[in-house]
Amino acid sequence: MVVNRRIVFNQVKATGLPEPGVTTRPEQTEIDLDNVALNGGVLVRNVAASLDPTMRNRMKGGVYFTPNYVKDEPILCIGISEVLRSELDAYKPGDLIFIWSQPLEEYSVLPRQLVEQAGRKMDVPTNGLSITTYLGAAGMAGMTAYMSIKEIIGDRLQPGTTMFVTGAAGAVGQLVVQIARQAGVKVIASAGSDDKCRFLREELGCEAVFNYKTADPFEELKKFGGERGIDFYFDNVGGTQLEAYIEHSAKYGIIVACGYISGYNADKPEDIVYPKNLFKVVTRELTYRGFIVSSFIQKHLASFLAEIPQMIADGKIKVKEDVTFGVLGAEDAFLRLFTGDNEGKVAVLIDVDHADKWNLGERKKTAKVWQ
Amino acid sequence: MVVNRRIVFNQVKATGLPEPGVTTRPEQTEIDLDNVALNGGVLVRNVAASLDPTMRNRMKGGVYFTPNYVKDEPILCIGISEVLRSELDAYKPGDLIFIWSQPLEEYSVLPRQLVEQAGRKMDVPTNGLSITTYLGAAGMAGMTAYMSIKEIIGDRLQPGTTMFVTGAAGAVGQLVVQIARQAGVKVIASAGSDDKCRFLREELGCEAVFNYKTADPFEELKKFGGERGIDFYFDNVGGTQLEAYIEHSAKYGIIVACGYISGYNADKPEDIVYPKNLFKVVTRELTYRGFIVSSFIQKHLASFLAEIPQMIADGKIKVKEDVTFGVLGAEDAFLRLFTGDNEGKVAVLIDVDHADKWNLGERKKTAKVWQ
Numbered sequence: 025m026v027v028n029r030r031i032v033f034n035q036v037k038a039t040g041l042p043e044p045g046v047t048t049r050p051e052q053t054e055i056d057l058d059n060v061a062l063n064g065g066v067l068v069r070n071v072a073a074s075l076d077p078t079m080r081n082r083m084k085g086g087v088y089f090t091p092n093y094v095k096d097e098p099i100l101c102i103g104i105s106e107v108l109r110s111e112l113d114a115y116k117p118g119d120l121i122f123i124w125s126q127p128l129e130e131y132s133v134l135p136r137q138l139v140e141q142a143g144r145k146m147d148v149p150t151n152g153l154s155i156t157t158y159l160g161a162a163g164m165a166g167m168t169a170y171m172s173i174k175e176i177i178g179d180r181l182q183p184g185t186t187m188f189v190t191g192a193a194g195a196v197g198q199l200v201v202q203i204a205r206q207a208g209v210k211v212i213a214s215a216g217s218d219d220k221c222r223f224l225r226e227e228l229g230c231e232a233v234f235n236y237k238t239a240d241p242f243e244e245l246k247k248f249g250g251e252r253g254i255d256f257y258f259d260n261v262g263g264t265q266l267e268a269y270i271e272h273s274a275k276y277g278i279i280v281a282c283g284y285i286s287g288y289n290a291d292k293p294e295d296i297v298y299p300k301n302l303f304k305v306v307t308r309e310l311t312y313r314g315f316i317v318s319s320f321i322q323k324h325l326a327s328f329l330a331e332i333p334q335m336i337a338d339g340k341i342k343v344k345e346d347v348t349f350g351v352l353g354a355e356d357a358f359l360r361l362f363t364g365d366n367e368g369k370v371a372v373l374i375d376v377d378h379a380d381k382w383n384l385g386e387r388k389k390t391a392k393v394w395q
Numbered sequence: 396m397v398v399n400r401r402i403v404f405n406q407v408k409a410t411g412l413p414e415p416g417v418t419t420r421p422e423q424t425e426i427d428l429d430n431v432a433l434n435g436g437v438l439v440r441n442v443a444a445s446l447d448p449t450m451r452n453r454m455k456g457g458v459y460f461t462p463n464y465v466k467d468e469p470i471l472c473i474g475i476s477e478v479l480r481s482e483l484d485a486y487k488p489g490d491l492i493f494i495w496s497q498p499l500e501e502y503s504v505l506p507r508q509l510v511e512q513a514g515r516k517m518d519v520p521t522n523g524l525s526i527t528t529y530l531g532a533a534g535m536a537g538m539t540a541y542m543s544i545k546e547i548i549g550d551r552l553q554p555g556t557t558m559f560v561t562g563a564a565g566a567v568g569q570l571v572v573q574i575a576r577q578a579g580v581k582v583i584a585s586a587g588s589d590d591k592c593r594f595l596r597e598e599l600g601c602e603a604v605f606n607y608k609t610a611d612p613f614e615e616l617k618k619f620g621g622e623r624g625i626d627f628y629f630d631n632v633g634g635t636q637l638e639a640y641i642e643h644s645a646k647y648g649i650i651v652a653c654g655y656i657s658g659y660n661a662d663k664p665e666d667i668v669y670p671k672n673l674f675k676v677v678t679r680e681l682t683y684r685g686f687i688v689s690s691f692i693q694k695h696l697a698s699f700l701a702e703i704p705q706m707i708a709d710g711k712i713k714v715k716e717d718v719t720f721g722v723l724g725a726e727d728a729f730l731r732l733f734t735g736d737n738e739g740k741v742a743v744l745i746d747v748d749h750a751d752k753w754n755l756g757e758r759k760k761t762a763k764v765w766q
Contacts, residue, residue, distance in 0.1 A: 089678040262673060276690075284674040298671050300664070302633060303655040306685040307460040313684075314677040319647075 028055040030129030031354050033093035036085035039291045041362055044355035047083050048099060055131050057108060064136040066115055068105035071382060073128055074159035075101060075358045075370045080288045098127035102164050104146070104155055105132070112136055114145065122146045122158070128354055130374055151337040155382035160195050160369030161343040162333040164317060168282060169199035170332060171324040172315040176280045177256055183208025188245060188269050191260030192230070193220035193344070195369035196282060200258045201228045202341050212248040214241065214265060216364030227342060241268035253277065261285045267299035270310065279312040289362055344368030347387060349376045350394030399426040401500030402725050404464035407456035410662045412733055415726035418454050419470060426502050428479060435507040437486055439476035442753060444499055445530035446472060446729045446741045451659045469498035473535050475517070475526055476503070483507055485516065493517045493529070499725055501745055522708040526753035531566050531740030532714045533704040535688060539653060540570035541703060542695045543686040547651045548627055554579025559616060559640050562631030563601070564591035564715070566740035567653060571629045572599050573712050583619040585612065585636060587735030598713060612639035624648065632657045638670035641681065650683040660733055715739030718758060720747045721765030
């Protein structure tokens with residue numbers, strides 16, 4: 025028997041921030057790796073997990089497009105797992121599975137159906153990228169940025185156009201900014217701290233940046249967009265910044281709607297801000313289009329994998345990651361997504377004992393390890 | 396000298412309904428048809444004018460995408476005019492001009508630049524359609540319906556899909572309903588009176604109808620859309636009905652945003668309703684797209700003119716028109732657009748003396764003539 029640490033869902037919290045120990049709680053169980061029944065599935069060591077803002081919506085007890093978390097069961101993430109034992113022909117020990125619904129724990133038995141429907145075999149990276157990058161810039165966050173821009177903005181992404189990006193220092197935002205910059209687009213970006221703003225301007229090449237907690241987005245976008253207005257808006261947050269974009273959009277502007285983070289933790293529904301200028305959607309002939317990456321993976325996965333990971337390995341795309349070492353640190357890390365204290369993509373290295381293998385050995389040396 | 400009756404803009408009214416005699420006022424002037432200077436332009440007898448909800452926005456003193464009306468000058472409409480004298484090579488007496496900016500009066504001198512930029516020569520109809528139909532179903536309203544569906548819904552307009560249409564008994568809505576029905580789309584429509592609802596169900600073949608003044612749009616759309624939700628929404632009005640559609644939209648739903656009439660006459664900006672469920676734009680991956688017909692006329696005009704007028708002449712598309720006889724009736728007619736007392740497309744036959752020529756002789760016999 026070995027120890028199996030995990031984070032389980034504890035109780036519904038419909039409003040406000042998630043609360044470690046209340047919304048979720050840590051737990052320590054045991055598992056017999058040699059004898060646990062697989063029932064046709066696979067036994068995996070969970071290597072790393074991605075923590076995403078959208079997970080918050082599965083803790084609220086309402087109706088969401090993915091199912092609510094189950095009390096006393098591990099919360100579910102997008103993650104990468106390593107096969108230890110397998111009753112599936114497609115997988116053998118040592119294989120990596122990229123899985124959409126990974127229990128946040130050290131070891132899991134994954135049912136055959138889950139692996140077949142929500143898993144994808146992936147190669148162990150040989151390009152020097154850390155495993156967590158495959159959960160961020162080279163994974164779901166990168167795909168979200170890359171595929172939504174391809175699908176919704178398409179050929180209009182041209183040198184000399186302009187784009188506003190919110191949540192720009194976050195997992196998806198960073199990639200959006202860099203994909204836009206490489207296409208010659210001028211970017212104005214917002215983030216929740218002056219440090220992040222500096223990163224966006226100095227390292228990612230944004231023309232303009234502002235801290236949304238202290239600056240007035242209407243003023244900033246007006247200054248940047250001028251008479252003509254701003255062509256595109258990559259919207260991770262909704263609310264006031266969405267309203268500000270609509271106000272200062274260019275004719276035929278496009279809003280890529282990837283999230284509404286400003287509303288996820290409101291204390292009361294009335295506190296959520298919704299734009300009061302939708303008539304401009306008509307008069308400016310704007311396109312406001314929602315996007316969930318799962319709808320487009322099949323269409324764009326090959327071109328994504330051919331382009332983006334190599335660009336990261338070559339340093340053409342920079343990546344900032346907030347990696348937590350040890351599954352027990354996941355609650356704190358998840359909270360950082362909403363306080364804005366994270367620095368880039370938030371991920372957890374669960375398999376801390378093999379940090380070197382996952383190209384995170386150097387970073388582990390200076391990091392806190394939760395065990 | 397002959398009498399030249401007209402409706403001029405009198406004073407800004409930012410909120411509430413337009414008010415005949417206050418927002419606008421009737422006026423009687425004179426014009427010397429033989430000697431008035433043309434300065435390179437044309438002298439026209441204005442035949443007919445279209446009255447459209449969007450005109451209300453030019454009376455508010457704010458910033459709109461078309462210029463505000465000028466005090467003591469005739470208000471401007473989309474209209475059809477007949478050339479009496481011309482200093483333009485392209486026009487000779489008797490020619491008809493379809494013009495985007497026609498002064499609401501009996502006779503006008505139109506400058507060369509206006510005619511060249513905002514005019515289009517049209518043939519005198521020989522298919523039996525009334526001249527006002529060329530301002531409605533065979534004109535701008537028809538183009539708006541036809542082109543926006545082509546451009547925004549496109550190939551997804553298929554048998555078995557579902558559509559919600561607001562302002563469905565109005566100029567644009569009627570056409571939308573019929574274009575959708577002919578494509579095999581099931582339509583739920585709303586309008587502001589039980590009579591209009593009956594017309595929509597019995598004459599235009601809507602599967603479901605409701606009176607938005609008495610019914611709950613959330614309930615009606617839920618019942619119609621069921622678990623799957625409704626595929627498309629043709630939005631003339633915004634507000635509560637827009638919110639209700641978003642709530643009961645199908646995955647990948649499309650909103651064709653052509654107007655926000657529910658907001659045009661609000662007493663206070665706070666009275667205008669904006670949807671509080673935009674997060675569903677993300678999770679359902681909706682497309683919400685504004686449309687102004689002028690952006691697409693060049694692209695789709697030929698196919699429109701080849702298809703729609705003949706379908707109307709053949710009775711395949713039914714048309715309901717609210718024609719006022721005489722320019723002095725225009726103020727009342729304009730108000731009807733917002734009280735919902737209009738019956739279909741609101742237009743004014745200005746040239747009442749030649750009603751027969753414009754295929755409105757029969758209707759004139761039973762109509763009030765404003766003179």
